[in-house]
Amino acid sequence: MTVSTVINHEQYTGNGVTTAFPFRFRILKSSHMVVTVSDTDGNLTTLINGSDYTVKGVGLVEGGTVNLSSPLMDGWKISLDRDLPATQETDLRNQGKFFAETHEDVFDYLTMLVQKCLGLFGLALRRPSWLAKYYDAEGNRISNMGDPVYPQDGVTKSWVESLYIDESASATVLKNQLASTLPGQGDAMLAVKPPYTGSATRTQHNVNAQYSSILDFLGDSYSGTTDAASAFASANTLVPKGRQILVPAGTYLLNSEVDCYGRHFIFEEPVTISGPGYLRRAVIHRYDGSTGSLSVASTGVRGSDNYPQFGTVFRFGGNAGNVTGFQFGGADPIHGAEGVVPFMDGYSSWLSLQPSKFPSPIELAVQPGSLFGKCQTVTGTNQVNVITGAGLTSNEIGKTIWLKDAGYTVTGVGTNSFTVMNLNGSAVSFPSAAFMTYLCSYxxxxxxxxxxxxxxxxxxxxxxxxxxxxxxxxxxxxxxxxxxxxxxxxxxxxxxxxxxxxxxxxxxxxSVDNLTAAIRVHRGAGGGFEENFSILAKASGNYHLHAASGSTDQYPIYIGSGYDADGTARRQITIDGANGVTTIGGGYGRAAAEFGYRNFATGDVNRFRFDAGLSGNPAVLSASGPDANINTVISAKGTGFVQFNSVMRPNAAILFNIDNAYTVGASGARPSQVWAANGTIQTSDGTLKTAVTDSDLGLDFINGLRPVSYKFISGGNVAEEVDDGFEEIETQVMEITNQTEQVQEQKEIDGELKLVRSYVTKQVERPVFDSIDVVDESGNYLETVSVPRMQTVKVPKKKQVIRSVPGERIHYGLIAQEVKALMEKMGVEDFGGYVKGEDGVLGLRYEQFISPVIKSLQQISERLEKLESK
CATH class of the missing domain: 2.40.30 (Elongation Factor Tu (Ef-tu); domain 3)
Structure with missing residues (x-):
């Protein structure tokens, strides 16, 4: 092997993607590779072989590759260096094997050590030649220097900045330093001594640093024609959050949205934001010198895109009608300067709200901070897909969520979906894909x-x-x-x-009773308990108008309109605080209609009552509406019936809705007598008849009848209430107590008719309630509630008895069984005058006997004519 290159390190810059970095020199072991990275601030980190990187190509002359476990960050630098320990581990023995490769590896190792030394010398601070009288840092900083001691020592930046300007310095040097923007110069050279005894001297730089202006980031020459979004973003990022940023009067172009959450800006009006961008979630203070008003808006300032975001906007100095003061709204001029002004109304503790825009309506809305929207259940699973709204976050796991009016516990949250279980912990499987609302508020x-x-x-x-x-x-x-x-x-x-x-x-x-929103009006305060009237919205899917008391007294709810002649406020609807009975109508809700429930054991059941408003008038049930003719229908359910227990007195004709379909009475359910000014009219129109033949019932049929006289065994039935001993019932304990009512009496005072208001205290009977503590299964106190105090009393018991009254009068007629026998004897199959009731009791229609009588008279007449003709 040879060491054919002097390269012993590589250097690269990361792009956030690359993980493999090649090296062009030989290493004998992977531990001989040292990998160092530098972040964008110059901080160095030595990576660990095996966990941070691996080496491929150990022992190869052409080098290999360093593979990082994760991509090198964009802009970061990496250095690959060969670092060998200065040791000699090759043992050459006498008579041993002297392979050329062994010698080459030893020489290669020594060469690599030499290259390492040369590399270290290359990192040192050096003179460019033996002739040079200086050291060349090649543009690099020299850090961690000590302060100078001798005249020729090097100095540090901080040491230079700590020096004061010598009194002998020239005016030019002083001028340049005062005009400099370098740290420690400029306004940092000016001392400020506040005019207060004991105050400390500060530099003008520190005083200036207390205040920030957007022009600190735009410059004094900003004209409003270039995009200021980056300047506002930098100001929001760099200026401490607790400091306000001044925005001098002028126009500022924003081409994009700048998120300024929690940042306070002071606008020296007039300030105009142009362009499509805006300062999202900023808090804007506007000082208007022309009106003297101060406006505060927490939604930020939006540009010219005409999409307002309303939020917390206040204005001091708004006006509504004849009042001026604090105003909700109108703090963001792009959305107008109007709002709602609260003010005292006639008395120091009476508060009114009025729009500043006149004329204009007003609305007061109470909304919960809730996770709310539309969703759809997934069939056969416990999953719910979010259609609209913000959906849920992981914070809602374990919380209660309401799907329409059913409560569940959230078990998991996904992207635009969540899963649930029942509140008791059991599993959920939705039977269908149902669309509904979801609501989570706690x-x-x-x-x-x-x-x-x-x-x-x-x-x-x-x-x-x-x-x-x-x-x-x-x-x-x-x-x-x-x-x-x-x-x-x-x-x-x-x-x-x-x-x-x-x-x-x-x-x-x-949660508090699954409440999402409420308005409560209290009767009193400071008593250790509450008595209030509430308008409630519940997460469980209902709205509640409710009066409640934490004491033993419960009070009614009155709803009324107008005043009686004596000036007393009307109470057309009354909800009783003791038993919940609701009465409707009349001056005090006591005369026209009553709905409610009382204990069945008392003999009082669910009912409604309709009355006239004045004494002596009959009860009236009537229809009212825009149509000229309105039907009124009373209908029982199923086989039930409508029963009237008193005399019925129709004031018009009684007509059946379907012709020839129903009866009046029935066998076993007969009226005792029918009174009429005229007899009943039987339909006898020939166009309604078919199979018309001459009557076959005549003199023989009439002669076969046996007229009789008789008395009824039962002349009628009488319903009577008779004593049936006593029964024990549970009823609420009542007590006699005092109640004060407001009354107004019409009087003439000094020749003028006036209403005199006074209060009358009288004794009334009220139900008694007891306060009882509520505990959980472990006996821990939860709350105190009021429950009715009940008692068991004996009361007389009645029962209804139907008594038959023997017939007294003599009646004349026929016997139905004899008529039936005569029919069978004469071979008459059917005769409408004979009736068999549903209960088997027989009856006769006597008007059906008229035709046979007429026929018999005709037959007798014929016989007489024949006799007379002889």
């Missing part, structure tokens, strides 16, 4: 705390929350458990021990 908090077993004390961060009927999960000191107790917002108790540690992270999440 309360949560993070912070630092001290933990000692199950006791945790908050140091900083989000406060702890009281227990409610949905479990709150805690992750403390790496332990996941649940909340078992609540002392206050600083102290809580866990179900399981989280060890003992100080200043550790905590994270909790849960």
């Amino acid at each position: 309360i949560w908090g993070r912070g630092k705390c001290n933990v000692n077993g199950t006791a945790i004390t908050r140091i900083s961060g989000d406060p702890f929350v009281p227990l409610n009927n949905i479990i709150t999960t805690f992750v403390v000191n790496g332990v996941t458990t649940t909340q078992a107790g609540y002392t206050d917002s600083w102290k809580a108790t866990l179900t399981a021990s989280a060890g003992t540690a100080s200043n550790v992270d905590y994270y909790w999440w849960g």
Whole structure:
């Protein structure tokens, strides 16, 4: 072998893709290859053979390849160097084998060591020749130098900057240094002494550094015609986040979006942002000298693309009507200067909202911060695909998600999809591909705390929350458990021990009754409990209008419009706070209709009631609407029936909806008597009849009948309520208490009719409630609820008895069985005058006997005519 090249190292620059780097020199072992990389800042790292790289081509004269385990970063440099230990490991013995290859390897090794030495000398600081009186660093820096001691010593940059200008320095030198932008010169040479006793002297450079302007990155000559996006991006990146950036009046061109999350800019109006770009998520302060107003917008400034992003926008100095003050909205001029102004309305504690744009409507919306959208379930799996909305993140694993109105637990999150299980932990398999909404919204908090077993004390961060009927999960000191107790917002108790540690992270999440949004109006405050009226939106898929009290008293909800003549506010709809009964109509919701439920054991059942508004008027059930004629239908379900327990008094004709289809009464369900001004009319139109023949029932049929007189065994039935002993029922305990009501009485005062408002206290009967603690399965306190205090009482029991009354009057007629026998005797197969009821009871239609009577009279008349003619 020979060493035919003086190359003993290679150097390359990475492109972020390449992993293989060739070398053109021979190495005897892979350990003789040293690989060093340098990042863009010049930091050196020596890689490890075997883990960071491998060597291919060991022993080859032409060299080989170094293969990195990952691509070299773009712009980074790599050096491949041959480094041999200065040892001689070849043993030449007397009478041994002296192969030429053995000698060549030894000489090659020595040559490589010589090349190594030459390579090290090539890295040294050298004079270019023996004649040169200087050392040439070839453009490289010399680092880690000490400060000079002797006059001819080299000096460092920091040592030079630490020097003050000598008093003997020329005016030109001083002028140049003051005009210099080099560190330690320029404004750093000027001292500033604030005019306060005890104040410290500072350099003008440090004073200037407290304030930043966008012109620091654009220059004083910026005219608004070139793209300023990169300057705003640099300012946002380089200026400390806690410092505001001044934007002087002028026009600034933005051709692209600049993300300035959390950055505060101060605009010295007028400032115009041109171009399609905008400062996304920036906080903009605008000071308008013409109006004296200050505007703050947190959505940033958008250019001329006309796609507004509304968010937190405030303006001090807005006006609405005759008021001026704080304004929501109008802080981003590209979207207009109007908004909503809150102001005091007639009293210091009354707050009103009014639009600054006049005339204009107003809307108050309460929206949750939720993960919400449309989705579709995947048949036969537990997977849900997201169609619209933000979808879920890994943070939602273990949280509750609602699909329409059904709750599930999130088990996994993918790209535009997630998987679930039932809330009880059982598996889910969706039966079909259903489209629905998804909603995930929960309360949560993070912070630092001290933990000692199950006791945790908050140091900083989000406060702890009281227990409610949905479990709150805690992750403390790496332990996941649940909340078992609540002392206050600083102290809580866990179900399981989280060890003992100080200043550790905590994270909790849960829900309050699956609430997503609410507006609550409180009756009072500061009593240790709440009494409020709420408008609620639930994640579980319902909206709730609700009044509740944490005390034993429950109050009704009144809904009304207008005032009575005496000035009392009407309560057309009343929801009773004690038993939940709803009454509708009248001045106090007590007269027109009642819907509700009471305990069946009390004899009171589900019902509705319709009444007239004034005393003495009958109850009215009527139809109302835009059509001139509206039908009213009362229908039972299935084989059920509509029953009237009182006298029916129709005020119009009674007509059947289908002709000749139904009966009035039935066998075994007969009216006792039918009163009429005229007899019934039987249809006898010839066009409705077929198979018309002369009657075959005549004198023989009439003579075969046996007229009888009789009394009914049962002259009728009477329904009676009779005592049936006593029964025990459970009912709520009632108490007599005082209730104060507001009344207004119409009086004439000084010749003027006025309403005098006063309050009247009277005794009323109210249900009694008890406060009972709710605990979990382990006996840990959860909450306190109010439950009705019940009692068992004996009350008389009644039952309805149907009593038959013997017939008293003598009736004349026929016996149906005898008519049937006569028909069979005469061979009459069918006769409409004979009826067999569904229950087997026989009856007769007496009007059917008129035709045979007429026929018999005709037959008698014929006989008389024959006798008279003889």
